[in-house]
Amino acid sequence: MSQRKFILLSIFKTWFIATLISTVILIIYMMITELPREYERPRNCDMSGIAYGLMMLWILSVSIVSFSSLFSLLKPFQGKTKKWLCWFLLPMLTAGYFFVGISDGKIDREGVIYFLIVNLPWFTLWGLYYYRFNSLFKQ
Numbered sequence: 001m002s003q004r005k006f007i008l009l010s011i012f013k014t015w016f017i018a019t020l021i022s023t024v025i026l027i028i029y030m031m032i033t034e035l036p037r038e039y040e041r042p043r044n045c046d047m048s049g050i051a052y053g054l055m056m057l058w059i060l061s062v063s064i065v066s067f068s069s070l071f072s073l074l075k076p077f078q079g080k081t082k083k084w085l086c087w088f089l090l091p092m093l094t095a096g097y098f099f100v101g102i103s104d105g106k107i108d109r110e111g112v113i114y115f116l117i118v119n120l121p122w123f124t125l126w127g128l129y130y131y132r133f134n135s136l137f138k139q
Helices: 003-032 048-075 081-101 109-134
Strands: none
Touching: 003 048, 003 109, 048 081, 048 109, 081 109
């Protein structure tokens, strides 16, 4: 398998698996933290779907930003540090921007938990593929 194909498949697999894992964790978290209801309100008043939509759009945007890892195939970006920057710099900056944007500058418990639920599976899988890329294609 070529390096380019490996990177593109890694982006797709990371996006898909991280979306599934984050969705399951978010469902569990929302079930655990659900407030008891005295009476059942109609479902059209439930705003919990916003968290799922934001999560899916966020993971998709981080995966799109991860296309910068293709720069590591170019000759000027072959060094270890430059390759690491190609794979992680833009996604980390984007994740930081997301955290500040979603929390409006106020760091609270729920914002940190949501940030970790959304980003931790993606970055863990992406780090695994980075490690596999370096071990498979030693230069």
